[in-house]
Amino acid sequence: MHVPDGFINAPLSAAAGVVAAGAVAVSLRGAHRELGGTSRAEGHGGERAAPLAGLVAAFIFAVQMLNFPVAAGTSGHLLGGALAAILVGPYTGVLCIAVVLLMQGILFADGGLTALGVNITVMGVVTVVVAYALFRGLVLVLPRTRRSVTVASFVAALVSVPAAAAAFTLVYAIGGTTDVPIGTVLTAMVGVHTLIGIGEAAITMLTVGAVVAVRPDLVYGARGLSTPLKLRVNGELVDAAPAVAPVARSPRKVWIGGLVSALVLAGFVSFYASASPDGLEKVAADQGIDKKVEEHAAAGSPLADYGVKGIEGVRLSGGLAGTIGVGATLAAGTGVFWLVRRRKAAAATAAQV
Known part of the structure; x- marks a missing residue:
């Protein structure tokens, strides 16, 4: 659902940029708390939260490189807002999506640079807010089990995608560059993205379920999942104190497994992704939204269109581009979150002085 340049007029693109910048600023402050640690050992947890x-x-x-077919001539891909919010928290989740969109726009000419604010707002803020609000509501009413977390993640991810499609339609209704019947666009966008949402939900559920199964303490949305042991004292049930303080285990195996998975997906599996246009591209072509689309400012990038210029083999070119993208996003994301963590630690030190 990457919006290219030329879909939305300049005034609304600028306004969306302000909204996105505000959301990122708020998320930077909120991420201070979320990156405070996954264990009671605040400092150690914070150090491992950033990577x-x-x-x-x-x-x-x-x-996101793995487009999957959803209908005749149409494909979809993960948006990721629900997945990020559940794994690392909503504020950090918005920052994750913003980093991804920035890397895609600058390095790979995917998603317009003037439309970056629109993309962050629609693909990042809307998906995270809708998904995490629904996820938390479901977790509160469902039994406190790991299965409840995975079920809630499925539903939250499913709803977040058509919600983002509806948000884009609203943005286009206000500042679209072509005169098209908005009702028809809304129906088409929500319809196809509901199908894409099923794929998003499956990917989110499987990923969250896999991490929860081995390290539930690393999943932000699963914090407090375990129910304390109850003891009856003088006829009343009270929480029993843990016999031994929890030991903070290194997440190194999870981190290595996740990185290897990302490299394999981007460097190899992406070659087999669907070549059909995604939901927004298909609707735009059918409804005439793309009549004023502009060439991407980074169209001459050595990695434009997820290929390395100068390398003739399609498989090798795409694989190298995907691998570079994973590395660049990992470095940029870790750097941002490390700085957020450092600011939190510095603020805590100053408060103690």
């Missing part, structure tokens, strides 16, 4: 969040951004970048 894990960077890994989530890199993994989403990789999976």
Whole structure:
């Protein structure tokens, strides 16, 4: 659902850029708390939270390269807002998607640069807010089990995609560059993205379920999942104190497994992704939204269109581009989250002085 340049007029693109910048600023402040740690050992947890969040951004970048068919002549790909919010928290999740979209726009000419604000707002903010609100609501009413977390992640991801499609339609109704029947566009966008949402939900559920199965302590949405042991004291049930303080285990195996998975998906599996246009591209072509589309400012990039210029083999070129993309996104994401963590630590030190 990457919106290219020329779909939305300049005034609304600028306004969306302001909204996106505000959302990123708020998320930077909120991420201070989310990156505070996954264990009671605040400092140690915070140190490992930044690379894990960077890994989530890199993994989403990789999976977004895997377009899957959803209907005749139409494909879809992961948006990732629900997955990021559940794994690392909603504020950090918005930052993850923003990093991914920035890397895609600058390096791979995917998603317009003037439309970056629209893309962050629609693909990042809307999906994260809708998905995480629904996820938290479901977790509160469902039994406190790992299965409930995976079920809630499925539903949240499923709903977040058509919600983003509806948000794009609203943006286009306000500042679209062509005169098209908005009702028809809304029906087409929500319809095809509901199908894409099923794929998004399956990917999100499988990924969250896999991490929850081995390290539930690393999943932000699964924090507090375990129910404390109850003891009856003087006729009343009270929480029993843990006999031994929890030991913070290194997430190195999870991190390595996630990175290897991302590299394999982007460097090899992406070659077999569907070549059909995605949901937005298909609707845009059918409804005439793309009449004023503009050439991407980074069209001359050595990695434009997810290939390395100068390398003739399609498989090798695409694989190298995907691998470079994973590495760049991992480095950028980890750097951003490390800086957020450093600011949190510095603020805490200053407060103690």
